[in-house]
Amino acid sequence: GQQLNQSPQSMFIQEGEDVSMNCTSSSIFNTWLWYKQDPGEGPVLLIALYKAGELTSNGRLTAQFGITRKDSFLNISASIPSDVGIYFCAGQLIAGGTSYGKLTFGQGTILTVHP
Amino acid sequence: NAGVTQTPKFQVLKTGQSMTLQCAQDMNHNSMYWYRQDPGMGLRLIYYSASEGTTDKGEVPNGYNVSRLNKREFSLRLESAAPSQTSVYFCASRAQGFEFFGPGTRLTVL
Numbered sequence: 001g002q003q004l005n006q007s008p009q010s011m012f013i014q015e016g017e018d019v020s021m022n023c024t025s026s027s028i029f030n031t032w033l034w035y036k037q038d039p040g041e042g043p044v045l046l047i048a049l050y051k052a053g054e055l056t057s058n059g060r061l062t063a064q065f066g067i068t069r070k071d072s073f074l075n076i077s078a079s080i081p082s083d084v085g086i087y088f089c090a091g092q093l094i095a096g097g098t099s100y101g102k103l104t105f106g107q108g109t110i111l112t113v114h115p
Numbered sequence: 116n117a118g119v120t121q122t123p124k125f126q127v128l129k130t131g132q133s134m135t136l137q138c139a140q141d142m143n144h145n146s147m148y149w150y151r152q153d154p155g156m157g158l159r160l161i162y163y164s165a166s167e168g169t170t171d172k173g174e175v176p177n178g179y180n181v182s183r184l185n186k187r188e189f190s191l192r193l194e195s196a197a198p199s200q201t202s203v204y205f206c207a208s209r210a211q212g213f214e215f216f217g218p219g220t221r222l223t224v225l
Contacts, residue, residue: 009155033213042119042205042216043158050212088157092212102173103214105157 006089006106014114019076021087021109029091032065032072033103037086046087047074079113086110117141119217121206127223128196136191136220138206146209147189148173149181151202152219158205164189196224 006023013019023032031050035043047058049065049072056063060077072089089106122137140147145166150158150173160173164183178200180192193200201224207214 004157006157031212035216040219042207042218043214044216045213048211048213090158090213102160102163103158105159107155107157 004089004091004104004106006109008109009107010110010112012112012114013079015079015081017079019079019083019111020073021089022071022073023089023091023106024071025091025104026070027091027093028069029093029104030069031092032063033090033092034061034063034072034074035088035090037088037108039085043086043088076111079111081113081115084111084113119206119208119215121204121217121220123220124218125221127225128193129225130197132196133192133194134196135193136204136206136222137188138190138217139188140206140208140215141187142208142210142215143186144208144210144215145186147183148207148209148214149179149189149191150205150207150216151175152205153202161191161204196222198224200224 004025033048034046037043047063052069053067054065062075064073086108088108090103092103119140148163149161152158159175162181164170167186170181182190204220206217
C-alpha cells in the first residue's frame with residue numbers, strides 16, 4: 001500500500017522558536033492535509049492543499065504542496081505552549097471518474113514546547 | 116451541532132469478549148470511517164462507508180465488522196477481542212474532501 005514518511009518523529013523546542021516538519025510519499029497525491037491532535041482528543045484539520053506548488057497559511061501555520069506531488073511541508077512560526085500535540089500529514093489520491101479517495105496518514109510528529 | 120460523537124470513551128475488555136463501538140454524526144455527511152491509532156503508526160483505516168447502505172474494507176479490517184445503521188450512525192464491532200486490538204479508535208465523517216474526527220474510544224484488551 002501507499003506509504004507516507006513523516007519527519008521528525010518528535011521535537012522539543014523552546015517557546016518562540018519556529019518549527020518545520022515534512023512528509024514524503026512513494027506515490028503522488030492530489031490532496032495534502034495537515035491535522036493536529038491535542039492530547040486526549042481527535043485530530044482537527046489545520047490546512048488543506050489541493051494543487052502542486054500551493055502555499056497556504058493559517059495564522060502562524062504555513063503549509064506547502066510539493067511540486068512533485070510526493071511531499072508536503074508544515075511550518076509553525078513563533079511557537080507557543082498551546083502548539084503542543086501530534087501533527088499528522090495525510091495524502092489523498094482521487095482516481096479519475098470518482099470523487100472519493102481514501103486518506104493515507106503519516107506516523108505523526110510529536111511536538112513539545114517548553115515555556 | 117455536536118459533530119461526530121463516539122461512545123464509550125474508555126473500555127477494558129478481556130480476551131475473547133465482544134463489544135460494539137458506537138459513532139454518530141449530525142452533519143448530514145454521506146461518508147463515514149473507522150480508524151485505529153497506535154504509537155508510531157499514524158491512523159490506519161479499518162473500514163469505511165462511502166454512503167448509506169455500503170461498507171468496504173480499509174487497510175486493517177481483520178477482526179472487525181461494521182454496520183452503517185443509517186446515514187447518521189456507523190458502528191464498529193469486535194466479535195472476539197484480542198490484545199493486538201488495544202488501541203485508540205476514531206470515527207470520522209467526510210465533507211469537502213477531508214475527515215472530521217470524533218473524540219476517540221480508548222480500548223484496552225487484557
